[in-house]
Amino acid sequence: MRFNRHGVWAIYHFELARFRRTVWQSLMTPVITTSLYFIVFGAAIGSRMSEVNGVPYGAFIVPGLIMLSLFTESIFNASFGIYFPKFTGTIYEILSAPVSPAEIVLAYVGAAATKSMLIGSVILLTANFFVPVQILHPFWMVAFLILTAVTFSLFGFIIGVWAKGFEQLQVIPMLIVTPLTFLGGAFYSIDMLPPAWRTFSLFNPIVYLISGFRWSFYGESDVAIEVSLLATLGFFGLCLLVVGWIFKSGYRLKN
Amino acid sequence: MSAILSISGLTKTYASGLQALKKVDLEIRKGEIFALLGPNGAGKTTLISIVCGIVTASSGTVVADGHDIVRDYRDARMKIGLVPQELTTDTFETVWATVTLSRGLFGRAPNPALVEKVLRDLSLWDKRKDKIMTLSGGMKRRVMIAKALAHEPSILFLDEPTAGVDVELRRDMWAMVRRLRDEGVTVILTTHYIDEAEEMADRIGVIRKGELILVEEKATLMRKLGRKQMTLQLQEPMQAIPEGLSDWNLTLRDGGHGLEYSFDVHEEKSGIPELLRRMGELGIGFKDLNTEQSSLEDIFVSLVSTRTESAS
Ligand SMILES: Nc1ncnc2c1ncn2[C@@H]1O[C@H](COP(=O)(O)OP(=O)(O)O)[C@@H](O)[C@H]1O
Ligand SMILES: [Mg+2]
Numbered sequence: 145m146r147f148n149r150h151g152v153w154a155i156y157h158f159e160l161a162r163f164r165r166t167v168w169q170s171l172m173t174p175v176i177t178t179s180l181y182f183i184v185f186g187a188a189i190g191s192r193m194s195e196v197n198g199v200p201y202g203a204f205i206v207p208g209l210i211m212l213s214l215f216t217e218s219i220f221n222a223s224f225g226i227y228f229p230k231f232t233g234t235i236y237e238i239l240s241a242p243v244s245p246a247e248i249v250l251a252y253v254g255a256a257a258t259k260s261m262l263i264g265s266v267i268l269l270t271a272n273f274f275v276p277v278q279i280l281h282p283f284w285m286v287a288f289l290i291l292t293a294v295t296f297s298l299f300g301f302i303i304g305v306w307a308k309g310f311e312q313l314q315v316i317p318m319l320i321v322t323p324l325t326f327l328g329g330a331f332y333s334i335d336m337l338p339p340a341w342r343t344f345s346l347f348n349p350i351v352y353l354i355s356g357f358r359w360s361f362y363g364e365s366d367v368a369i370e371v372s373l374l375a376t377l378g379f380f381g382l383c384l385l386v387v388g389w390i391f392k393s394g395y396r397l398k399n
Numbered sequence: 400m401s402a403i404l405s406i407s408g409l410t411k412t413y414a415s416g417l418q419a420l421k422k423v424d425l426e427i428r429k430g431e432i433f434a435l436l437g438p439n440g441a442g443k444t445t446l447i448s449i450v451c452g453i454v455t456a457s458s459g460t461v462v463a464d465g466h467d468i469v470r471d472y473r474d475a476r477m478k479i480g481l482v483p484q485e486l487t488t489d490t491f492e493t494v495w496a497t498v499t500l501s502r503g504l505f506g507r508a509p510n511p512a513l514v515e516k517v518l519r520d521l522s523l524w525d526k527r528k529d530k531i532m533t534l535s536g537g538m539k540r541r542v543m544i545a546k547a548l549a550h551e552p553s554i555l556f557l558d559e560p561t562a563g564v565d566v567e568l569r570r571d572m573w574a575m576v577r578r579l580r581d582e583g584v585t586v587i588l589t590t591h592y593i594d595e596a597e598e599m600a601d602r603i604g605v606i607r608k609g610e611l612i613l614v615e616e617k618a619t620l621m622r623k624l625g626r627k628q629m630t631l632q633l634q635e636p637m638q639a640i641p642e643g644l645s646d647w648n649l650t651l652r653d654g655g656h657g658l659e660y661s662f663d664v665h666e667e668k669s670g671i672p673e674l675l676r677r678m679g680e681l682g683i684g685f686k687d688l689n690t691e692q693s694s695l696e697d698i699f700v701s702l703v704s705t706r707t708e709s710a711s
Contacts, residue, residue, distance in 0.1 A: 146473060148473065148506045150502075150503045150504075150506050150507060150508055150509075151503055151504045151505070151506055153503060154499070154500050154502070154503025154504050155500070155503075155504065157500075157503075158492075158496065158500045161492070161496060162491070229489075232487055232488075232489070232490065233485055233487030234487050234488065234489055236453055236481070236483055236487065237481075237501060237504060237546065238504065239451075239452055239453045240451040240452045240453050240476060240479070240481055241476060241504040241505050241506075242472060242473040242474075242475075242476040242477050242505060242506050243504060243506075244473075398453065398454060398455055
């Protein structure tokens with residue numbers, strides 16, 4: 145097995161350079177949005193909300209907020225990262241280079257996941273200024289952070305390969321991921337829902353991701369942590385399979 | 400000389416059902432400049448794209464410097480550089496960044512000194528910090544060449560390198576190709592500018608409708624197919640070619656003011672002295688005379704059109 149480390153590094157570095165050039169916009173946006181969330185939900189509404197499972201409401205929403213950003217940023221960065229060279233035609237060079245499909249995925253997904261994890265960390269730091277954030281299981285917190293960033297970057301990569309236009313890059317995040325996140329307990333515990341809705345929510349895969357991540361913070365979860373972990377790994381495996389199939393079939397990349 | 404690139408039985412049928420290549424066999428020799436000549440849609444880009452790994456062949460094999468391009472794609476591709484036909488660049492990046500990316504992509508360790516040399520050779524050094532979108536079309540093309548050379552390939556493909564390129568760049572490019580050849584790089588270029596093939600190539604292949612219809616040393620090709628025209632400016636215009644001159648291949652030009660004689664340069668006898676003598680006997684005078692060697696362009700046109708006629 146050979147590994148083109150120079151090639152992977154070159155793509156990774158190149159992708160992150162775009163991020164570095166716009167680092168202030170890239171990092172200020174999450175800082176400002178997070179602050180707004182805490183001003184609205186934390187101070188204005190949160191003060192009238194009771195604690196959720198013994199956690200103050202402001203602190204309770206932190207994992208959900210980070211997850212929401214991880215999802216959207218990972219998908220956006222990875223889908224854009226691979227769609228753009230397809231759109232401009234510069235993909236010819238990647239297709240003609242001695243890099244294997246696995247290396248291409250590693251580089252693009254690695255870069256996208258790095259960016260979204262950076263943004264997730266910035267949100268966490270910002271939140272810390274507003275509310276008392278606790279991390280009971282730091283190992284699992286980091287594990288969920290990485291796994292989620294990588295999984296959604298893979299998902300974004302798939303969308304980027306599939307998309308035929310810039311609108312299509314937006315469709316899935318906007319119509320599926322964001323609604324599922326809001327309905328997936330980012331800002332509430334699904335235990336607070338009426339039983340019928342609660343059962344219904346369990347069909348939402350996002351519930352498992354957020355619940356697991358929140359458990360790593362506060363030791364409280366909507367569903368068992370093992371189930372969360374399995375669901376996250378399952379989604380990760382599914383994305384890997386699809387990416388593998390894309391390269392095997394040359395789907396929308398080669399003639 | 401040994402072959403650095405062996406293409407055998409290469410066919411490509413696109414998903415649309417169009418057969419772009421039909422069993423192409425071709426050997427490229429190490430260190431030569433090979434021109435692939437053919438009209439638009441002949442399959443030149445398809446052929447190059449398969450060798451470079453951008454398009455998957457329907458059947459056939461390609462071996463580059465001893466490495467099968469599918470089984471042994473890493474070694475094969477490290478040897479190959481490609482300047483594609485279309486100008487596609489990373490608009491928002493700097494020249495330096497995009498050329499450095501190319502070197503890494505092809506598995507080479509960073510080497511700023513080499514990248515500097517490539518950029519200097521292409522007169523891009525002053526532009527290295529500029530974003531590509533601020534460059535002119537000609538400069539962008541230079542950037543694409545720099546990208547293709549950044550990993551020091553031993554086989555370089557130039558797909559219509561001078562289409563829509565100004566005179567200066569064209570001249571620079573030819574100089575660059577010669578320099579590369581002197582360094583031992585094998586260059587394969589496609590073009591439909593015949594003068595380019597004529598000027599640059601050691602060997603020429605002609606492709607038409609996915610078929611390689613001819614591969615020949617340029618010199619041999621010119622000799623084999625070269626014809627000369629002699630045009631006589633007549634003193635008195637003529638309505639028709641007189642009976643007495645029917646032994647020669649003559650055409651009237653210029654409304655009867657010119658008489659053109661076309662002959663093969665390799666015939667034992669050109670037939671010119673006899674023609675002139677006979678004209679004297681018939682009392683046909685002429686004011687002026689000039690001869691012209693047919694260019695590769697004429698060869699190409701005659702070749703392609705003969706094939707078209709025989710096909711239809
Ligand atoms: N991606 C594609 N899908 C379908 N047909 C294609 C594709 N690319 C090229 N062709 C067709 O294949 C033929 C050869 O094209 P090409 O290799 O680009 O020719 P050339 O480079 O000699 O102009 C043309 O008829 C062209 O329309
Ligand atoms: Mg072409």
